[in-house]
Amino acid sequence: MNAATPAEILAEMRTMALAARAASRQLLASATDARNQALLAAADILHERREALSEANALDMQRARENDLDSALLDRLELTPARIDDMLDGLRQVAALPDPVGAIRDMRTRPSGIRVGKMRVPLGVVGIIYESRPNVTADAASLCLKSGNAAILRGGSEALHSNTVIAAAMADGLAVAGLDGAAVQLIQTRDRAAVGALLGLEGLVDVVIPRGGRSLIERISKEARVPVIKHLDGVCHVYIDDGADPDMAVAIAVNAKTHRYGTCNTMETLLIHQKEAAQLLPSLAKAYLDAGVELRGCARTVAIVPGASLATQEDWGMEYLGPILSVCVVDDIDSAMAHIARYGSGHTEAIVTSDYLRSQRFLREVDSASVMVNASTRFADGFEYGLGAEIGISTDKLHARGPVGLEGLTSEKYVVLGEGQIRS
């Protein structure tokens, strides 16, 4: 397999995509019950194959250690019994979610007599490109299947043995429900050319969703001829407004930064109204320094917080993904929103305020996928939003913004009901 020529790999990917398209047509016709049965059967089958899965994972882990992969990657790669349990629970939870497909909205009668509405439909064939976590195989496949899409999965090559066992259980679950196993296919070759081939299959692959670090996503976006739903930076802001409740402001600003450092919805820059800075920044600084967070501030911040270093121009656009926070004192809500428009990444921004009109302005005028009033940015998450599960978080502006759940894996087509109408 590893010695395949580019033409062979392209042919293999085309064959997979054609099989996925055929399976996606069957899914269009499938009952909700059949798709749910497939998910539940896959969970049962995977439970029966726990031992084989653990052995496959041990093989992946051994190989990863031999290749000197770092400890963070080894951690993500490992499937502990608890993680396998979570994966099985996840499959069953997705089965229990409402079916997004088939809903019709806004059906209206037109002067011609036709009735026109929009029906929610699957996208078709979804490619998912991800890194070392094997549980993504089950998560992504189950969300695609539930929403009536066929999935082509490309996990990290270091997880290939684990992913193969999981994908086979999904395909076998489909067979139990009388559905085409090609609705869940795993790319088996480790050759990177397979990704390039997948990204070029216009008309066969309806969307590719990359999950991983920025370099992966940029590379895929650059190369793709098919549509991509992508997640770039999370340079999230909290703005503490003039007159905000001080306890609430401190609680949210501390939680948004320190709850977890490595997540995309973590605050990276704190903006604070000039009238609140002198009172709030010292206690905030103490909380951050106690938590081990390094502060980089504007000149006004540094004047109030001696422990802060002066931020450079680059700091304002940084996604630190670690215990560093940039802090900027702003004149008013307009300055805060201008700062966000200039340096933000359109991911998640929050205002802490007691003022009604400013809360409404912030909600309306801040152009981010998630905009919050008086809540921690850490809530920007599919589970917290009630999507049941998420296949990723989009920073695109078209199609789906923010956490992408089942609805983001669907689109809407027009349906027209007539009684013989013709255009005159």
Add this chain to the structure above:
Amino acid sequence: MNAATPAEILAEMRTMALAARAASRQLLASATDARNQALLAAADILHERREALSEANALDMQRARENDLDSALLDRLELTPARIDDMLDGLRQVAALPDPVGAIRDMRTRPSGIRVGKMRVPLGVVGIIYESRPNVTADAASLCLKSGNAAILRGGSEALHSNTVIAAAMADGLAVAGLDGAAVQLIQTRDRAAVGALLGLEGLVDVVIPRGGRSLIERISKEARVPVIKHLDGVCHVYIDDGADPDMAVAIAVNAKTHRYGTCNTMETLLIHQKEAAQLLPSLAKAYLDAGVELRGCARTVAIVPGASLATQEDWGMEYLGPILSVCVVDDIDSAMAHIARYGSGHTEAIVTSDYLRSQRFLREVDSASVMVNASTRFADGFEYGLGAEIGISTDKLHARGPVGLEGLTSEKYVVLGEGQIRS
């Protein structure tokens, strides 16, 4: 201007896009009334400048004739008094449409106490690339403005004098309403490199919508680094089902083909159930031949209709855009849907049927932007669907499918209303 270097053109396009972004931020904050006032003022101003517009158009026409452009193009380029009236009416009609922006749906309280919903918001900066019709300048700009987007317009260079007058009236209308005139900008250079530069402005231009022939759209899709909403082929089908009302079947099948030949929602292939072929094809063939439509059929069709020639494999995927129709006799609805899946372009398909279950199967399983029961495919149109106006028809599967109106020029962001909630 025509002698500008590529670097100068890129700099000019960046400057335009930055001005558009600033204007789009102002539009985010703008009241519905202000945007409507701008549209009405633009209509008034353009009315006052009718003479200047007619003179500019005469200049474009003269130059086009000197360049030996064909008569179809000259017809599209010409702004008759009636066409100017239509353009002014169009501006006023768009002002009268409901504002799509700001609507919040599905606001729900989560277990954490936060309330989460989705707010409809403008896309931001929209590029429109179109051909010779100058009225598109007003249509496209008004739809963008109404939906809170800044527009960068690139019309056909043969219409530059006309477009300049129209775009100036739009910008002056914006000024009357106290809005930034940079919300509507026309690319003034005739240099084609301007389009390439626009298509590369990732992060500054949110979407480009090309309107025109297939070659324009393919070139733009291939080149674009920014998202594109596009319209490719309209290979539309009508399927006459077993037991369909014969009069209705004939009326729809004739209307879908002969109402207009050059439109994308015109039927290009007729599918007919084998049990209906012998009875219906002769009268259908007579109607088509009377209208001057050439028939290309499968072997079974040719056996029934001696006037039809045998269709080649290429015919099934052809968008004739003229008085030619391919006809295929199929075994049943499954064969019909398989034919559509294989040869269709996902634009518009209709079934003529009396059978409830088959009508529902067709609606659900046919993966096209518009799917119809007992209605002519010619209804696939923004005005017929009640969108008020359309900026184009999308054959994409993400974001917007089918006729794209104001809603297609918007997206949804998450809004979160808290009372101090933090993640625990």
